[in-house]
Amino acid sequence: MTIDPLGDSALIVRIDDEFRPDASLNAVLVALRCLEAAELPGVIELAPAYTTIGVFFDPARVAGFDELKTKIERALQPSVEPARPRAETGSVVDVPVCYENEFALDLGEVAEFTGLSEEEIVQRHSSASYRVHCVGFTPGFPFLGGLPAELATPRRATPRKEIPAGAVAIGGAQTGIYPRKSPGGWNIIGRTPLSLFDVQREPPALFRAGDRVRFRKILREEFERSLT
């Protein structure tokens, strides 16, 4: 573990040197719970992502970088192991997806790149099990690990100017869902009627880092029924 400054009011705790899909995520989640439980004075919020946790603090309430670093190291010491919270396994979120043509704008391109038929892509995408590695890019956007390797497809050379809310997409070795209408470069293979981000909810994002996700293929009628 190393700790780097992130400017004068934040720092980054590096939990793992390289990303190991489940192990890194579990280690980050354990560390996140430890830091939350430690309630270090002056710490405002924590931002986990893949192998790191961003720690944002109020410099007026922290003596200095080194002091906070020491406190964080102490909070994350393996010697306090018995008291350490376990990584939450996370919720399991069932995500209905309509993969029909009008929603699967780039399914043809993915088929061409992977050499698989469109049916096979849908079948494999909807039978794999995924995990939320982090939430970001736009409010509520989940970066999901666990995409079957044969479905990996590079991002589009030219990003689309407008991707509809709920679009399920493949970008490189990851898959994700666009919470709202936005530009984006990932390959769209379907669409979910779920609302991924809602300021009336607490927390507003449907997904949290560590959650497990399964995609369930639905027909157009169910998609439309769920929307209303």
Add this chain to the structure above:
Amino acid sequence: MNVLVNSAGFLTSVQGLGRTGYRQSGVSIGGALDTHALRVANALVGNEDAAAGLEATFGKLRLRFEDERIVAWCGGAFSARIGDEDLPPGHPGLVGKDDELLIVAPSAGSRAWLAISGGLDTPVVLGSRSTDLRGNFGGHQGRALRDGDFLPLRDVDLETAAPWKDRRIAEFSAPATWASTAKRDRFLRIVRAAHWDFFTSDAQAALVSAQFTVTPDSDRMGARLDGPVLERIEASDLLSEAVAPGTLQVPPNGKPILLLGDCQTIGGYPKIAHVITVDLPIAAQLWPGDAVRFHEIPLAEAQELLREREDDFARFRVGLTLHAR
């Protein structure tokens, strides 16, 4: 009571100190790009630090008030008037019922923060009244102001807030360096970032010696800079990790982006440096075509400068209570 937006100007939005606690949902901190300027303006009108005010970009803002209010603004080299009377930056002024407050385009800098006594009473969304312009929530209907908007104001007792109100514009003011933040020589102090060593020694030297120019595709997310290409020793992909306002990240084209308040919560580009917090007010004034240079200081000094400013601000607040007596 309300304030009527007669002219919304180029880009004006309701902003407070931003939104914390929702980075794990991917929500940016947002808020006033220069939170210090907003806090100073709020202090001048008797508001708490976090009261919601307006961030005006490039001016052309005209407001009409339904009741008597104290107003104050800080930021770029704008000129502002209440009716025919000049309202200099950092001075509280009194607007009467049906008076018009005008903020015209600046001669330097790009943004101004206006505080109104009582503060704007737009709904609190995810703990803040700030507008998230990318997420379209918070502030006034989650969007920039338009001509004809009515903005609700919280009630306020003017008698206690402005005992000087036999004059229209108060004689006292905030320190000039806080009230007027547009600079002719834009030197931004930086500290090294986690990926400093990923860059060539030429890139490191260029960052602190060359001049960079703000490009037109800059916005509240970040100021994009043109200048020498900052090359990495070897190109490899990084995992996305937390970024913050002030982060200087370098995409593959080697042209740095200085992240501002609306920046994403996480980013995958390498970070070469961070602009220190006390210099973010200068960064918040950058406008396409502006030249900017960077100067490296140690991290401990950056934190000391911030603590000093906070101490000065606390003294400033105490001093204002004397004026109000």
